[in-house]
Amino acid sequence: MSMFKKLLASVGIGSAQVDTRLEQDSLAPGEVLSGEVHLTGGDVAQEIDEIYMYVITHYERETNNNKVKEECVLLKHRLTERIVLSPREHRVLPFAFRLPYETPLTMGRQPVYLRTGLDIKNAIDPGDSDYIEVRPHPLMTKVLDAVQQLGFQLFKVDCEYNRHLGKTYPFVQEFEFRPTGSYRSRLEELEIVFFLREDSLEVFMELDKRARGFFGALEEAFSLDERFVRFRLHQEDLHRTASEIAGAIEQMIRKQLR
Template identity: 30%
Template sequence: MVIHQGRGHLVAFRTFLSSMGINAPAVDTVPGRTAVRPGDELPFKILVRGGGADVKVDRLAVELVIRVEESETTETNWTDPHVLATSDTGAFALAAKEDREFEGSLAIPWEMPLTHALGRRLKGARCALRTTMEIDNAVDRGDFDEIAVHARPVQDAMFQAFADLGFRFDEAEVKKHFRNFQQTQTLGYCQELEFWFPASYNRQDQLEMTVITPDAESVEVIPGSTGSFLFTADELDVQRWTSWLDEFCRERWDR
């Protein structure tokens, strides 16, 4: 799977290069895989072909980007996503028609927002690789090549517990703020998962659940604005998730 150069940026980029009397270099990024989980490494190759003249590439980078809601009053933005990780080749000379290949990898953060759970796409969640090439201050950013970020087993177990209790998943949103009640959060964003209550809980609204997994062992659960609960990943199977979630809701809302 290849990241091709985006048409709008590519037109401007090639216009700049054409003004110098040359054809544009071409760049493709080939991910080693298109599905990952938090904590994985994502390898990739960058394939570069020189244009009609020698140039100096000031920057060539592959970026891991996510869709983020900027504030409570703005729509979730995918036209200018946030960069979570970058692998940069640095500057190099590219001869006309020369082929160059670079290899690298990006670490998928443990707190990475999910795009898939229980094998299904989560509405509102998007992640991609993006290639950026800069020559003499002219920047070309390639198309987003979307990457599926699947839930870890402990996270899938949570989604299954919600489903077993009759909750209906609505949307996933990534927000730029800290909810670091237990001092586990290391990044300045978190993902809120929105579930509609089943009729049995006498609620007509949603339960917003934030789950922070800073490493392979720890899980911080933040339901709505009611505080947080710290678990180890080993103790949260489907049965434990289900009993905990049901008990939590019973204590706060009549059935």
């Protein structure tokens, strides 16, 4: 009977189970993700080589004129080394680690989730997945509010493969805005990419100028209609109002549109 139970456990029937419980499932990049991993033994004792936790997201990559989704592991956290879990034993293991500063925001349909798994030899690894809401860092919120004050409306947010701009990971998260105010006649769109660090936020901004006449069409054909702006905010900028930051951004935009 014992051998039969071991056989069943090896294919996942009557095997150990894992349940991850997050202390909070809404965080900003750079904040600490914490909680508990609850282990419940199965019908037989099992050796668990390790308990691993992955923070995962997806991004789009263009291949042969088709867009495909690819998985990206943002972080791997090893919770514990080898343990033996007795039949029906219940064990609770706390965890805490910092969410990477480059974690994309879960705006639109962008997923970020924590995958917990048990590495058990000669058996199907039990696992658990928990979605995480990643909200903007306060410095990001300042920029997003400022841009909207200038009359730009957020149109699309997605993660795109980009080896040139991507630093730690092979993608960047792009925030695409459409002008609705005074810039409507001069710009097609405004794209923003954030590079968050512990004490600062670098902002990369691309301005797509609206083509005007023959020379405007030439500029668009040769991608000369795109202008780029880069600036950085620090923790002390949190004391500035969104209107103050909007004024500074507007000066940079106007300089590029001259």
